[in-house]
Amino acid sequence: MPERLRAYARLIRLDKPIGTLLLLWPTWWALWLASGGLPNLQILIIFTIGTFLMRSAGCAVNDYADQDFDRDVLRTQHRPVTSGWISGKEAVWVSIILALLAFALIQPLNFLTKELSVLAVLIAAVYPFTKRFFAIPQAVLGVAFGFGIPMAYAAILGFIPLEAWILFVGNIFWAIAYDTAYAMVDREDDIRIGIKTSAITFGRFDVVAITFCYGVLLLSQIIVARLVHLSLYFWLGWGAALLCALYHVKLVSTRSRENCFKAFLHNNWLGGFLFLGIVLGLFLT
Numbered sequence: 001m002p003e004r005l006r007a008y009a010r011l012i013r014l015d016k017p018i019g020t021l022l023l024l025w026p027t028w029w030a031l032w033l034a035s036g037g038l039p040n041l042q043i044l045i046i047f048t049i050g051t052f053l054m055r056s057a058g059c060a061v062n063d064y065a066d067q068d069f070d071r072d073v074l075r076t077q078h079r080p081v082t083s084g085w086i087s088g089k090e091a092v093w094v095s096i097i098l099a100l101l102a103f104a105l106i107q108p109l110n111f112l113t114k115e116l117s118v119l120a121v122l123i124a125a126v127y128p129f130t131k132r133f134f135a136i137p138q139a140v141l142g143v144a145f146g147f148g149i150p151m152a153y154a155a156i157l158g159f160i161p162l163e164a165w166i167l168f169v170g171n172i173f174w175a176i177a178y179d180t181a182y183a184m185v186d187r188e189d190d191i192r193i194g195i196k197t198s199a200i201t202f203g204r205f206d207v208v209a210i211t212f213c214y215g216v217l218l219l220s221q222i223i224v225a226r227l228v229h230l231s232l233y234f235w236l237g238w239g240a241a242l243l244c245a246l247y248h249v250k251l252v253s254t255r256s257r258e259n260c261f262k263a264f265l266h267n268n269w270l271g272g273f274l275f276l277g278i279v280l281g282l283f284l285t
Helices: 001-010 018-035 039-065 088-105 113-134 137-146 148-157 162-185 189-194 198-227 234-252 256-284
Strands: none
Touching: 001 039, 001 088, 018 039, 018 137, 018 148, 018 162, 018 256, 039 088, 039 113, 088 113, 088 148, 113 137, 113 148, 113 189, 137 148, 137 162, 137 198, 148 162, 162 189, 162 198, 162 256, 189 198, 198 234, 198 256, 234 256
8 A cells, every 4th residue: 555545544543443443332332222122224334334434533633633742752753644644734634524424424314313413523523622721631532432322312213312321421431441541651741741631630540530430331331221121131241341341440550551551452342242231131031
């Protein structure tokens, strides 16, 4: 692949699918729960592709927003915009085009879903800039990464029930947990360049905060399971997710860069196990 195309692939993180997966799992939780089982195939395809497009758009605008900061962080100094392979203006255009493609994709869906999609785009665009002034920008990331939840319910039911908002809040705390682990990797660099992250804000209570956030996520899943009357097989997935959370806490308690990054990546399994619990709870009695 020509180097220029490789730069665009790196811009939208084709080489790092973890972000797409962390965005996809909550969306799939909602799609299956709102459907009471297997969702409509067209809606499933729309939301799955849309998740990829919006995550890619968010990466492009994030690199535009962070291009000056990224030069001073070891892990990010070779990103396409920072290293000059792609201009900031190009990154913005990539983000706009991908967002428009995502919006075009949801045209068969109802008006409420389209309204929510506009709000989702605005939050995704604002998030990268919150690192300059907001003490816990990871909470904004959680809102952005969880917006597929109310959108999925809106698309399937035409309204957003209580269970959707509980899932949504749980996802915000999940994002704070995994992205704090991620921020712990860059904490020293972030302190030096003056941006804000939850890892800096929580300070020596970072592991406690991550543990608490996992607790809220897992509790929210229990509440939703009771509201929608999932069968006892739900606990198989939930229990595996609990073991993942405990493993992550053990990793981040070392506060080593390598282990914190490993904990972040492993959250894909946690999200997948919660999805498994929902599917089992819906289909097995």
